[in-house]
Amino acid sequence: MTLREAYDELVGLYRGWHVLEHSGIYTDAQDIIDLDFCPDQHCTQFSSRREVLTDLSRLRADLIRYGPVVHPVVLEDLNASQVFLRALLGESLSFRHFVLELFGFDARPVSFKRLLAILGEINRLAAELGMEYSTQDRQRYFDRFKVNSAVEVETLIRSSQSHWIDRLSRFVDIPAYLPIKTEIAEEDKPWSFSVTGGSRGITLTINSHSRHTFTVGQCDYIPSHEVAGHVVQFLSWSKLVSEETVPAVLGLISTHHPTIVLSEGLSQALPYFISSEFEMKRETLFAKKLRELRDMVLANAQIMLLGGQPIDSAWDYCTGALHFVEEAEIERELSQRSLDPLQRAYQFCYAPSFLAYKSIADSIDKRDVGPFLHSQYQAIPSPKKFWSSSDCSDNVFGGL
Numbered sequence: 001m002t003l004r005e006a007y008d009e010l011v012g013l014y015r016g017w018h019v020l021e022h023s024g025i026y027t028d029a030q031d032i033i034d035l036d037f038c039p040d041q042h043c044t045q046f047s048s049r050r051e052v053l054t055d056l057s058r059l060r061a062d063l064i065r066y067g068p069v070v071h072p073v074v075l076e077d078l079n080a081s082q083v084f085l086r087a088l089l090g091e092s093l094s095f096r097h098f099v100l101e102l103f104g105f106d107a108r109p110v111s112f113k114r115l116l117a118i119l120g121e122i123n124r125l126a127a128e129l130g131m132e133y134s135t136q137d138r139q140r141y142f143d144r145f146k147v148n149s150a151v152e153v154e155t156l157i158r159s160s161q162s163h164w165i166d167r168l169s170r171f172v173d174i175p176a177y178l179p180i181k182t183e184i185a186e187e188d189k190p191w192s193f194s195v196t197g198g199s200r201g202i203t204l205t206i207n208s209h210s211r212h213t214f215t216v217g218q219c220d221y222i223p224s225h226e227v228a229g230h231v232v233q234f235l236s237w238s239k240l241v242s243e244e245t246v247p248a249v250l251g252l253i254s255t256h257h258p259t260i261v262l263s264e265g266l267s268q269a270l271p272y273f274i275s276s277e278f279e280m281k282r283e284t285l286f287a288k289k290l291r292e293l294r295d296m297v298l299a300n301a302q303i304m305l306l307g308g309q310p311i312d313s314a315w316d317y318c319t320g321a322l323h324f325v326e327e328a329e330i331e332r333e334l335s336q337r338s339l340d341p342l343q344r345a346y347q348f349c350y351a352p353s354f355l356a357y358k359s360i361a362d363s364i365d366k367r368d369v370g371p372f373l374h375s376q377y378q379a380i381p382s383p384k385k386f387w388s389s390s391d392c393s394d395n396v397f398g399g400l
Contacts, residue, residue: 003066006059007247010078012042013055014252020046030088030342031255036198037238038251053085071247072382076104077257084256084342095306095344102345103258105387109303110296110351118293119321125286135323142324145215145283150184150208156219157182157204157226164228167274171370172377175235180227184208190336190347193222195230198251199238202231211328217287221271221280228274229267236377250380255346258383265353266376268292272361273369290324292354297321298330299351302337302344356390 001009018032026049046052060078063070083101087093099107119133126133131140147153165174179201186209194205204226234253241251253260277285301314311334318330336343364372375381 012044016044035253217283268354269357
């Protein structure tokens, strides 16, 4: 088997696994392919997840034998797929080991020092907006800034999209056409927005379930994450696939692949690379800081729960810090982060991946922003290489 044939077989495996998951035989069916930019249409037939795992193991062994000519990200994604599938089949790994094997970084809690720092920023911004960051002012905040319909959310997002695309275009090439359509869904899941699709177009889905809350400030910065971040990055990666600069299998993007963790971190931190806090509207920066705090606190609460602490302790920890998050949302987050094999790792990744990229944004020389972003958009970065060089110092990660 040639290396090209091995890559083609891997494409067929992922497509076949995705079809199997949605064949109706699994009540916990998973989306294996979230975005599809791969021109190869191979699709292998499978009758069970166990059969998929056997082929994954065989292909990984075959690819390893080719040595350094194999694209490193292919092997990293393949390793993550094996770990994820073993978890679906019932294999039990400690949370820390599961995240390390799946996404490539050490699942440590965000330090108390880092939490205090962002709480200080939030308190300052709340005062500038004429409020206190307390549960007593939660309703006042929502009365002033809450967006009450998904249609209005879509309108606000579209109105601010060009601002963030213009900012990013100063540093990286932007596709001439962004084939984005918007849909509205109602699912009781942690995601507020999702990006799916592929070569025929991309869909930005807004989750309008009642356990999601949207604000004006959030809608203002979201295009920096979903469009300037994810969409432009994925389209840039798809160009590498179409030009055959990278293997075609890297045109298949899955949320259980470690490259997506890097995309989440970069997308969340992107405003700090291409703009400045002084240039953002106060309500926009406030909403963004609230989201960052939310991700950090929930990550720590998740570690508490998975470490055996009672739900009451995790609940008190969250409600003591997340004054502007509805209790129904905290309830959903804590349960799904503990029970769902993918969400317990994927939702956790937001805080550490953001903090790793934020530390780069805080320290990088402005003249180096362009080359750095180029390395993230015009190439598919290796998660293993990124995490081995990222800042994981105790001022970011530490103990609860």
